[in-house]
Amino acid sequence: MIRDPDTLTAFLDSVRRFVKERLVPAENTVAETDEIPDDIVADMKAMGLFGLTVPESYGGLGLTMEEEALVMFEMGRTSPAFRSLFGTTVGIGSQGILIDGTPAQKDKYLPMLASGELIASFALTEPEAGSDAASLRTTARREGDHYIVNGTKRFITNAPLAGLFTLMARTDPSNKGAGGVSAFIVERGTPGITIGKPDKKMGQRGAHTADVIFENCRVPAANLIGGKEGMGFKTAMKVLEKGRIHIAAICVGVAERMLEDALAYAMERKQFGQPIAEFQLVQAMLADSKMEVYAARCMAIDAARRRDNGENVSTEASCCKLFASEMCGRVADRAVQIFGGSGYVADHGIERFYRDVRLFRIYEGTSQIQQLVIARNMIREADH
Numbered sequence: 078m079i080r081d082p083d084t085l086t087a088f089l090d091s092v093r094r095f096v097k098e099r100l101v102p103a104e105n106t107v108a109e110t111d112e113i114p115d116d117i118v119a120d121m122k123a124m125g126l127f128g129l130t131v132p133e134s135y136g137g138l139g140l141t142m143e144e145e146a147l148v149m150f151e152m153g154r155t156s157p158a159f160r161s162l163f164g165t166t167v168g169i170g171s172q173g174i175l176i177d178g179t180p181a182q183k184d185k186y187l188p189m190l191a192s193g194e195l196i197a198s199f200a201l202t203e204p205e206a207g208s209d210a211a212s213l214r215t216t217a218r219r220e221g222d223h224y225i226v227n228g229t230k231r232f233i234t235n236a237p238l239a240g241l242f243t244l245m246a247r248t249d250p251s252n253k254g255a256g257g258v259s260a261f262i263v264e265r266g267t268p269g270i271t272i273g274k275p276d277k278k279m280g281q282r283g284a285h286t287a288d289v290i291f292e293n294c295r296v297p298a299a300n301l302i303g304g305k306e307g308m309g310f311k312t313a314m315k316v317l318e319k320g321r322i323h324i325a326a327i328c329v330g331v332a333e334r335m336l337e338d339a340l341a342y343a344m345e346r347k348q349f350g351q352p353i354a355e356f357q358l359v360q361a362m363l364a365d366s367k368m369e370v371y372a373a374r375c376m377a378i379d380a381a382r383r384r385d386n387g388e389n390v391s392t393e394a395s396c397c398k399l400f401a402s403e404m405c406g407r408v409a410d411r412a413v414q415i416f417g418g419s420g421y422v423a424d425h426g427i428e429r430f431y432r433d434v435r436l437f438r439i440y441e442g443t444s445q446i447q448q449l450v451i452a453r454n455m456i457r458e459a460d461h
């Protein structure tokens with residue numbers, strides 16, 4: 078469902094140039110300082126990257142899922158931390174409002190999200206509720222025209238920067254499952270919110286996660302997403318479904334970058350008197366990687382197109398997240414192998430990618446959760 082091929086091509090060209098000329102040269106600095114430089118953040122805002130998926134009527138670019146996937150293929154060709162900065166706003170941070178929010182909620186928040194003025198985080202995971210998201214314990218108790226929120230959220234991407242949280246909390250304590258959960262928009266300035274110390278992570282330096290602690294935090298009832306209690310888990314699942322296609326597309330981009338670097342190295346590095354790319358065992362690693370990247374690219378585009386067509390893509394979104402993230406891990410591993418000793422030291426950046434991409438198999442639903450979603454859907458459909 079690409080609406081205007083010329084505009085899209087021009088936009089993709091500008092993203093490609095931005096990645097090559099501004100982001101790739103800054104990769105080492107971001108890894109060393111654990112910060113994305115302010116001028117790069119400003120450029121991202123100016124390019125409209127924070128508003129990729131917000132409709133044009135709210136100041137965004139209003140991209141379709143297919144168009145978004147094409148942008149993510151380009152954005153993936155550098156350190157994933159850059160994507161993380163605007164990706165949580167574009168994806169899981171804002172989609173709850175976009176998919177299930179009331180018109181007043183959309184009017185109030187989407188323009189600020191689209192411009193990058195507000196960074197959005199998705200607050201679902203808790204110390205005791207990860208894969209079993211429906212068991213979350215954070216509570217939101219109604220008191221007059223407010224909800225009083227108490228609880229701790231964990232590993233919340235961009236929490237230190239967030240101006241807004243899409244928060245999942247239990248409004249019905251008698252319902253311990255999915256039906257007792259509601260989604261809220263919580264502004265950063267609301268009293269009763271504490272952000273923990275940024276987590277020390279394996280990779281993705283420059284992208285920060287932290288605990289978010291709510292203590293008697295008073296959230297206006299007007300910020301209950303969709304204005305109806307008990308719908309929050311479904312909102313979270315819809316948001317994650319879309320997010321999984323987005324992550325699959327990023328995995329494709331990063332894998333393409335790693336493969337390109339590994340190929341360049343294999344063609345230049347000589348052993349036994351010739352470039353190692355001439356050796357069939359190295360060629361096998363290159364070819365297997367190419368094949369898998371191509372398959373993941375086709376899957377992400379197909380799932381995106383189906384979603385744009387209004388199909389239920391629960392299965393396809395999980396299939397492409399599962400395949401693309403696992404594929405990305407395999408490509409990272411082969412790339413390190415092709416680089417050999419140089420792949421294990423930090424100079425070439427490939428060991429950094431190897432650590433960075435490990436997260437793709439974990440967040441927005443682990444590989445095992447994707448397997449579970451796929452198999453459950455298969456069984457459900459066969460039952461009908």
Ligand code: COS
Pocket residue numbers: 199201202207208209210211255256310311314315317318391440441442443446449450
């Ligand atoms: N779209 C809309 N609704 C959905 C949905 C989707 N993609 N997936 C599930 N739902 C609905 C179900 O239809 C069900 O509604 P009803 O009660 O009306 O039938 C409700 O949500 C509960 O679904 P289900 O019974 O499948 O919930 P479970 O507790 O069994 O959990 C899994 C399902 C495990 C798939 C879910 O908890 C999950 O995705 N976990 C991983 C969470 C995750 O990705 N965390 C990452 C953190 S964010 S970086």
